[in-house]
Amino acid sequence: MSMQLIQVDIVIPTxxxxxxxxxxxxxxxxxxxxxxxxxxxxxxxxxxxxxxxATANAIKHAPDQSQxxxxxxxxxxxxxxxxxxxxxxHGQGFDLEAVPLPDFDQPKENGMxxxxxxxxxxxxxxTKMAQHNVLEISKTL
Amino acid sequence: MNITxxxxxxxxxxxxxxxxxxxxxxxxxxxxxxxxxxQGNKQLIVQLEKVRFIDSSGLGALLAGLKxxxxxxxxxxxxxxxxxxxxxxxxxRLNRVFEIYANADEALxxxx
Numbered sequence: 001m002s003m004q005l006i007q008v009d010i011v012i013p014t015x016x017x018x019x020x021x022x023x024x025x026x027x028x029x030x031x032x033x034x035x036x037x038x039x040x041x042x043x044x045x046x047x048x049x050x051x052x053x054a055t056a057n058a059i060k061h062a063p064d065q066s067q068x069x070x071x072x073x074x075x076x077x078x079x080x081x082x083x084x085x086x087x088x089x090h091g092q093g094f095d096l097e098a099v100p101l102p103d104f105d106q107p108k109e110n111g112m113x114x115x116x117x118x119x120x121x122x123x124x125x126x127t128k129m130a131q132h133n134v135l136e137i138s139k140t141l
Numbered sequence: 142m143n144i145t146x147x148x149x150x151x152x153x154x155x156x157x158x159x160x161x162x163x164x165x166x167x168x169x170x171x172x173x174x175x176x177x178x179x180q181g182n183k184q185l186i187v188q189l190e191k192v193r194f195i196d197s198s199g200l201g202a203l204l205a206g207l208k209x210x211x212x213x214x215x216x217x218x219x220x221x222x223x224x225x226x227x228x229x230x231x232x233x234r235l236n237r238v239f240e241i242y243a244n245a246d247e248a249l250x251x252x253x
Contacts, residue, residue, distance in 0.1 A: 016165035023163070023194070045194070045225045052196045056164040104234040109201035112233050116197055119232055 005079045006032065012055070014062040014070045022055050022074055023048035035080035036141055043141070046120045047083070051076070053113040054087045054135055061091035061133075078141075083121075085137040093133040096126040142169040146177070152252050153182040154245050157192055162199030170199065174206030174217070183215025186248040190221035195229050207239060216240075218248040 006029055012018040026047035030040055051074065058072040073088040099114050118124050121139040143158035155177070162170060177185060187203065189195075203219070210217040220242045222230075230236040242248040 016163070019163045019165055019196075020161055023161075042225075045228075048194060049196060049229075052163050052194075056196070056198065059164070102233065104237075107204060107233070107235060107238060109205050110197075112197035112200060116229075116232060 004034075005077065007075070007077045010074045010076075011071050012074070014059045014072055016056065016059060019052050019055055023052045026051040026076065029076060029078055033078065033080055033141075038141065050117050050120055050137060051085065053117050054085065054137060057113055058087050058089035058091070058135070061089055061094060063091055081141050083137075083139045083141055085135075087135040087137075088132045089135075090132050093128040094126065096124065096135075142166050142173065144170070144173055146182075148182070149249065150253075152184040152186060152249060153177055154186045154188060154249070156188040156190070160191060161194040162192055162202070163194070163196045164198040167196075167198035167202040171202035171205045174202070175209055178206075178209050178213055178215060183210060183213050184252050185210060185215065185217045186242075186245055186252070187217060187219050188221045188245055189219060189223070189226055192226055193223055195226050197233075200229060200233060200235055204235065204238070216252065218242060218251065220245045220248045 008025060008029065010022060010025065012022065027044040030044040030047055055072055055074060062070045070090050075086040077084040102112050102115050117137060121137050123138050126133065126135050145156045145158065147154045159166065174185065207217045218240045221244055222241060230239065240251065242251065
């Protein structure tokens with residue numbers, strides 16, 4: 001049987017109540033991977049976490065809601081061997097390279113989200129563009 | 142957020158009744174812990190038995206509780222953690238910062 005590629009595009013308002021939905025979609029997608037030989041439960045959890053962190057980050061950096069509710073677009077592309085995620089936001093953006101590593105000896109309440117994404121995935125990059133910014137995350141499965 | 146509190150002598154055992162702690166409800170958890178400490182409940186045990194998912198903001202809320210408890214000469218211990226949740230503490234090395242117990246009885250014994 002040939003390998004099946006699954007792509008899901010989701011657009012949500014910039015509200016944290018949708019994080020669970022996004023995370024759960026990621027978990028369910030992993031469960032449909034018939035040809036993945038690794039630990040499916042761990043991958044499902046990690047994808048839930050990465051989608052949750054990346055989407056929460058986009059919501060946090062979204063434009064002021066006094067100008068109306070904005071949206072975040074999340075694109076997930078997965079097959080048995082590769083996972084690609086793109087999260088599009090319309091905020092001011094941030095410098096991914098300038099985000100420091102957490103201080104493990106004196107941990108702070110914030111700043112662990114991007115660390116977790118980098119730790120669990122193979123590559124992360126953030127690109128600022130005219131119309132939107134995009135956080136691209138990928139992992140070889 | 143669904144949290145129940147059982148007071149055993151001077152120790153408050155909190156049970157989080159949510160399957161998921163993320164940026165949508167972590168602020169409520171942080172405020173609840175702070176409220177307990179301000180009410181004079183300085184020895185806290187947080188049971189995470191029902192929690193199957195926690196993100197960085199949830200870890201941050203518990204860390205805020207731990208720091209505030211320490212400021213008030215109290216403590217915050219964690220118990221009944223599911224393996225996937227424990228793995229988040231290990232990834233962020235917060236397992237070195239928190240006291241984590243298999244169950245509330247072990248955590249209680251450590252406080253007393």
